[in-house]
Amino acid sequence: MNDLEAMAEQLRASGEYRVQRRLQLRPRINESRGAPTRLGLLVDVETTGLDPQKHEIIELAMVPFSYLPDGRICDVGPAFEQFHQPSSPIPPSITRLTGITDAMVADQRIDCEAVRTLVNGAALIVAHNANFDRRFLERLSDAFVTKPWACSMSQVDWVEEGHEGVKLAYLAAGAGFFYNRHRAAHDCRATIELLASPLPTSGVPAMRRLLEKARRPSWRIWAENSPFDLKDALKARGYRWNGDENSNPRAWYIDVDDGMKEAEIAFLRQKIYLRDVELLVREITAYTRFSDRA
DSSP: OOOOHHHHHHHHHTTSOOEEEEEOSBSSSSTTTTTEEEEEEEEEESSSSSSSTOEEEEEEEEEEEEEETSSOOOOOOOOEEEEEESSSSSHHHHHHHHHOHHHHHTOOOOOOHHHHHHHHOSSSEETTTTTHHHHHHHOOGGGGSOOOEEEEETTOOOOTTSSSSSSSSHHHHHHHHHOOSSSSHHHHHHHHHHHBBOOOTTTSBBBHHHHHHSSSSSEEEOOOOOOOOHHHHHHHHTTOOSSSSSSSSSSSSEEGGGGGGHHHHHIIIIIIIIIOOOOEEEEEEEEEEEESOO
């Protein structure tokens, strides 16, 4: 053990200090022992803003990794990283956040054929905030449309497992490492490290919990034409308003787990509509979850 490691171990063992280590790139995390593995693809985008209908991708990173059905992560592959020049200058606020400048993206284009090749080989696409990344990436390439997705931010119960939040930097700090933030490839590698690590409370790999949640269907229930004066009750229960110009109703809606569907329908009939009303209910799976198509 070198001097730095010896000092770090001494500080940790004292119980008076927490030691943060820089994220190390590990080509192999666990041995598969000959068991069949599947290929995951961790993706992250940096963009000019939050609206996929108005804003553009300026950086895409994808890091392939292999995993076992029980959630153990085996190998981590090399990162795919490309810049993309947007149609207008990068807002200063985005440059401050990401460090990406107009000079860095000048004359750069994402190779969509290379993207398609990598995506086609993946069994699962993972993002830390898939609700954001999927909506941008489906506009970049239809290869992302046909793949199942999982979200490492919302489909692992980090708080229940002892973490203080769900932001990537908070989770990394809680897991004992730090990394260069707000660059797509670094975020991908940090997320894979988190998924490969045992959770503080249950002790199982976070990837196992992610797969369990991603594999289960959920249901989107629409409260169309609900009484206006009860909108605060819906909002307090977790309903969101769809006011966008899309194929979905302009109405309040909620996503619930498979076992909660009937209870939620009963709540709407008894507390909101006060009658036995037919409701629009759609099944959501990993193939449509986090997409505008849901």
